[in-house]
Structure formats: C-alpha cells, structure tokens
Amino acid sequence: LQVSLKGTDIILVRANGNYYAAENHCPHSGGDISLGKLDGTTLTCPFHGSKFDLIDGRVIRWTDWTSIKASSTRLFHPIHPLTTYPVKIQGNSILVKI
Template structure:
C-alpha cells in the first residue's frame, strides 16, 4: 500500500513554478498552479525529457525535447510531439502516445506530500 511522502515545502515553490524532487530512485515533478499543487513523473513518456526543465502554462507542462504536452491535472497527452507530416506518423507508430503518470498530492501545514502510484 502506498503512503504519502514529503517531497518539498510550500516555500520551495511559487505560483506557476515547478521543480524536480528525488523520491527514492524516482524523479517527481512538483508544480504549483494558483493554490493547488500537482505531482507527476518527471520524465516525459515520449522520449524521457526532463519535464522540470520545460515550461508550465496553467496546468499544461511542455517537454523541452520535442515539445510534448501533458495536463498535470490528469496526465492526458495534449500533444505527443511538435513534429508534423510523415515524421509525426512514423513517430506515433514507433512509440504511441501515452499519458503522463500523475500522483495524488496533499498539503499538511507547509509540507507537500505525494502518494506515489505503481
């Protein structure tokens, strides 16, 4: 059974910011949007890009490698890459679009806690 693990504090983030946190052998992306906090695997499911080095607009994180986009609210893949035409067709055949794994977050005092799924 998974339990909540402290990954950072509310002082570590500000609205519209994100950071990478190490939890055991995993990298977790933590983001603040307004008063809410979000957590997801930090590595892009497309080609393993470091999402914490990407951009955040609202709840949409964009990978710095091929500009894949994911909604941190539910992990939905909004855009698999910014490629087009035949390059996009071949890329999706080789590695079909997958959602970003998201994790449950709760705040206790100033601690940001994440419940990691499998």
C-alpha cells in the first residue's frame, strides 16, 4: 500500500504477520520501491536489484555495478539503508511514526 504522510511517500507492507513501513524510494536510485518483489521481510528494488530488510532497513545486497561499464558516476551511489518507520497497531488502526 502506498500512502503519503506529512509529505513523505511511504509503503506499508504486511509480511510474516507484521506490518512494516518504509520510504517509497530506493536509496540507490530513488526509484519506486513499491514495485519491487517481497520475499518475507526482504524487499528487492525492481530497477537495480538492491535488497533491503523491512524490519530495520539494512542493506542485504547493494547493486553490483562492477560488471557494468557505466559512463556516469551518478550510478555509483554509496551504500545507504532503506529508511523505515515504526508501526503500531491500535484497535483497527495502523499507526506509522514519521
């Protein structure tokens, strides 16, 4: 589910019976990460294959550009985790702390 809270685009995901919220932009290239593949709590960016854990945003695998000859250095961003947000269930509401 994609939502905008306080001007921040986030995704809300249910995985393994829990809810997780994260910024809806891949830290590698800014792409729409909600289009990615979800496997448990691992979210894979659909554009360059970077993988992130939705529990804490840690990088599981960063894009490997070593086999690609790129003419632009903007493709080689430093490794950054996915920004995640705490989620709390209160009654029938899902609360996300931004």
